[in-house]
Amino acid sequence: MILIAGIPHEPPVALAIAAAEESGAAYIVFDQRDHLSARLQLKLDAVAGWQGTLSTAAEVIDLQAIDGVYVRLMDERYLPDVAVLPPSTPERLRAARFHSLLYDWLNTASIRIASRPRAMLSNMSKTYQAGIIHRCGFGIPETLVTNDPDAVVDFVDRCAAEGDDVVYKSVSGTRSIVETFRVADRTRLSRIRWCPTQFQRKVRGTDVRVHVVGSRVFATRIESEATDYRYSGRQSGTDAKLTSIELEPRLQKACVALSAALDLPFTGIDLRLTPEGEAVCFEANPCPAYSYYQSRTGAPIAAALIRWLAEGER
Amino acid sequence: MLLVLANPDDREALWLRTALVSLVDMPVEVLTPTRLICARSITHRLPSTSGGFRFEFADGGVLLAGEVAGLVNRMTTMPTAHLEFAAPVDRAYAEAELHAFLLGWLGSLACPMLNPPAPESLAGAWHSEVAALHLATLAGLNCAVASVDADAPFLPARTPAQMVHFVLDGKVIGPILPAGDRDALLQFGHLWGTRLLQVETARQGGKLTFVSASALPHYSLGGRALVRAMAEVLSA
Numbered sequence: 001m002i003l004i005a006g007i008p009h010e011p012p013v014a015l016a017i018a019a020a021e022e023s024g025a026a027y028i029v030f031d032q033r034d035h036l037s038a039r040l041q042l043k044l045d046a047v048a049g050w051q052g053t054l055s056t057a058a059e060v061i062d063l064q065a066i067d068g069v070y071v072r073l074m075d076e077r078y079l080p081d082v083a084v085l086p087p088s089t090p091e092r093l094r095a096a097r098f099h100s101l102l103y104d105w106l107n108t109a110s111i112r113i114a115s116r117p118r119a120m121l122s123n124m125s126k127t128y129q130a131g132i133i134h135r136c137g138f139g140i141p142e143t144l145v146t147n148d149p150d151a152v153v154d155f156v157d158r159c160a161a162e163g164d165d166v167v168y169k170s171v172s173g174t175r176s177i178v179e180t181f182r183v184a185d186r187t188r189l190s191r192i193r194w195c196p197t198q199f200q201r202k203v204r205g206t207d208v209r210v211h212v213v214g215s216r217v218f219a220t221r222i223e224s225e226a227t228d229y230r231y232s233g234r235q236s237g238t239d240a241k242l243t244s245i246e247l248e249p250r251l252q253k254a255c256v257a258l259s260a261a262l263d264l265p266f267t268g269i270d271l272r273l274t275p276e277g278e279a280v281c282f283e284a285n286p287c288p289a290y291s292y293y294q295s296r297t298g299a300p301i302a303a304a305l306i307r308w309l310a311e312g313e314r
Numbered sequence: 315m316l317l318v319l320a321n322p323d324d325r326e327a328l329w330l331r332t333a334l335v336s337l338v339d340m341p342v343e344v345l346t347p348t349r350l351i352c353a354r355s356i357t358h359r360l361p362s363t364s365g366g367f368r369f370e371f372a373d374g375g376v377l378l379a380g381e382v383a384g385l386v387n388r389m390t391t392m393p394t395a396h397l398e399f400a401a402p403v404d405r406a407y408a409e410a411e412l413h414a415f416l417l418g419w420l421g422s423l424a425c426p427m428l429n430p431p432a433p434e435s436l437a438g439a440w441h442s443e444v445a446a447l448h449l450a451t452l453a454g455l456n457c458a459v460a461s462v463d464a465d466a467p468f469l470p471a472r473t474p475a476q477m478v479h480f481v482l483d484g485k486v487i488g489p490i491l492p493a494g495d496r497d498a499l500l501q502f503g504h505l506w507g508t509r510l511l512q513v514e515t516a517r518q519g520g521k522l523t524f525v526s527a528s529a530l531p532h533y534s535l536g537g538r539a540l541v542r543a544m545a546e547v548l549s550a
Contacts, residue, residue, distance in 0.1 A: 039463070039464065039465065040463065040464050041461065041462075041463045042444070042461065042462050042463070043460070043461040043462075044447055044448075044451065044457060044459065044460040044461065045451070046451065046456075046457070047451070048451075049447075049448040049451045049452055050444065050447075050448050052461075094464065094465070097464045097465075098464035100442070101444065101462065101463075101464050102464075104442055104444040104445050104448075107441075107445055108444075108445050108448040108449075118433075118434060121433030121434055122433050124410075124413070124414055124417065124433050125413070125414035125415070125417040125418045125421070125433070126414065126418070127358070127360060127414065127415070127417075127418025127419070127421070127422065128414070128417040128418040128421040128422075128431075128433065130360055130361075130418070131360075131418070131421050131422050134360075134361055140360060140361055142359075142360070142361075143359065143360040143361075144357060144358070144359055145356075145357075145358040145359075145360075145415055145418065145419075146355075146356055146357045146358070147353075147355070147356045148354075148355040148356065148357060150355075151355065151357045170407075170410075170411060170414075171411050171414040171415050171418060172407075172410035172411050172413065172414035173410070173414070174407055174410050174411070194396065194397065194400075194408060195397075195408040195411050195412055195415075196356050196358070196411070196412070196415045197411070
């Protein structure tokens with residue numbers, strides 16, 4: 001039995017449900033919006049660890065019957081029924097306790113989980129993740145994290161002398177729009193004194209998003225004039241063009257290895273393939289919004305995810 | 315030099331520094347997170363072949379990548395007082411960025427480190443009490459009967475600890491144990507996912523029963539044997 005945990009109408013969750021339905025796999029959905037009425041009870045077994053039940057108004061789910069879980073839960077603090085409440089209200093506190101216990105189970109259950117909440121945290125720091133990415137054999141962009149305006153100017157000038165732009169973006173998992181560093185930005189560099197900021201030499205090449213599901217690889221080439229293709233319409237006036245491609249076997253293996261090193265059986269890896277033939281990796285997204293890519297290329301990512309969850313290998 | 319990254323009131327860190335000094339032939343210095351974060355100039359370059367890191371402090375002192383031979387990481391809190399007057403949204407963003415920078419910087423250090431940082435805690439791998447009981451069970455340690463519910467979240471009171479052991483890189487340091495119990499502690503340390511772990515246990519019905527664990531050990535409880543083993547690892 002597969003458990004799909006999230007908001008059912010959210011596109012990645014909706015696609016997973018549709019794929020489970022189509023494949024005939026046994027599945028149940030935990031609608032995260034039911035969290036306040038849901039009950040989670042765990043008991044410590046002397047051999048197997050925590051076991052128990054997840055109960056909603058509709059059903060009682062025996063957690064021992066679950067073979068795989070697709071986790072697409074949002075931060076409970078932003079769920080509509082509690083987001084507007086002050087932090088110390090009983091509903092907010094209960095939401096925190098429920099999710100904490102649910103994450104404990106997801107982090108420890110000896111079943112297929114895409115992906116464990118604990119493993120998803122590596123994306124909280126792009127430079128931390130970059131170390132793992134580099135050890136897996138990918139190139140990483142030349143990066144400077146600094147609070148020193150002079151160091152930025154030196155870095156920008158050196159890259160410019162070699163014909164390259166510099167981009168800046170968040171170090172943390174906080175979503176930010178990647179922007180090219182412009183001459184006008186020099187006047188506000190003193191702001192970085194408060195907090196080290198990430199600058200990267202812009203890598204030339206073709207963007208490729210790779211979704212890894214277990215050992216299966218789905219690659220999408222993205223063509224866009226924008227610095228950040230996710231905001232292509234805003235930055236360049238035209239939408240990005242997405243096409244399914246076949247990665248060379250060496251790169252496929254490296255992507256699967258990276259996914260395993262991060263303990264993320266389902267991940268979205270952002271690559272740029274340079275004209276020199278190097279694969280530079282920017283980050284691995286632990287809970288990818290794959291629906292954007294599947295809807296534009298037809299790649300059967302959701303079907304692969306459901307198949308992986310249903311295989312039942314422990 | 316060996317660095318002990320810790321708050322100035324961290325007694326265990328100060329005790330350890332004193333204990334390490336006589337065992338290693340290099341300087342052992344305490345570096346506080348505040349000094350680190352308030353450095354006049356911070357540069358961290360990746361990949362490390364591009365130069366590693368450099369901190370230039372307000373008093374003119376400089377810390378370079380090549381100078382750190384080993385690091386004891388007790389970064390339990392991240393200094394954020396300098397962000398106090400920022401707007402709440404900006405403060406939250408800056409705190410996330412600062413945490414991400416520190417995690418990335420600690421994670422990039424090539425020197426021996428006790429303990430390496432983890433995404434869930436700058437000071438090293440951390441598990442909730444619920445997860446710790448699960449790991450202890452899997453490792454073969456006895457655990458008290460427990461159940462937990464989001465509406466009754468409290469686990470039963472812990473058994474008082476009778477013994478303290480330290481698991482360090484595949485060694486168990488502490489009172490002598492039967493081989494089976496020692497193996498269970500080693501397995502527990504492995505499952506926890508860190509190099510140095512303090513484990514507290516008790517004997518219940520003849521079985522070694524798990525009480526608690528921490529990747530932020532009380533070194534003084536491990537005494538000279540623990541410090542000697544740490545010195546060996548840190549100067550490797």
